[in-house]
């Protein structure tokens with residue numbers, strides 16, 4: 110039997126056999142909507158933006174997705190198809206830096222570049238710095254999915270955070286973006302209306318025009 114999110118939350122039990130109250134089920138659903146809605150919308154928007162600005166990358170992605178369509182009998186893309194979209198799933202969100210920071214609690218005194226960081230301090234991980242640092246990524250401002258042919262050095266790619274608190278929706282977000290890119294790349298040409306729009310960084314990085322795109326059927 111397939112269980113959905115609501116079933117899962119209603120059935121889950123901790124080690125003592127205690128389940129969630131109705132209020133906790135609701136709170137979890139609200140948290141997932143809050144955490145998953147804008148983030149995925151922004152990641153999809155930035156993926157379209159970078160692909161539209163880099164036609165050679167878009168063409169490679171389109172070829173991969175057309176390849177999947179050729180072998181298909183029906184109209185629906187399956188999870189097996191998605192698993193073959195290796196290029197499409199390469200990370201488009203390092204440069205978008207949707208989650209600019211993550212929070213951490215220092216559980217053991219540490220030293221970094223001569224600074225002592227005491228236990229129990231709360232620290233901010235500046236993800237944008239990690240992702241745009243040339244020590245971590247060669248030519249960091251270049252949108253080049255082929256860079257992921259080699260894995261990033263440990264700890265340098267934190268778009269979904271990391272460790273035990275890594276984004277709970279990261280697989281879902283990747284799947285949603287891959288599906289969107291699949292349908293848009295095989296069905297449509299797209300073109301940025303304002304390719305040189307100014308980028309603003311607060312509250313979230315976004316071109317000032319909100320990424321206006323013209324779509325036309327292929």
Ligand code: HEM
Pocket residue numbers: 140141142144145146148149152202207208210211212267268269270271272273274275276277278279281282
């Ligand atoms: C591209 C889209 C997304 C990005 C960039 C993103 C990014 C992040 C980041 C950076 C964190 C903090 C992780 C850490 O502290 O190590 C996080 C946590 C979280 N995200 Fe996402 N997220 C995305 C989509 C989603 C979706 C679709 C959902 C759920 C439907 C979701 C649910 C959560 C939850 C529940 C947490 C808290 C995890 C915990 O503290 O244990 N996110 N996300």
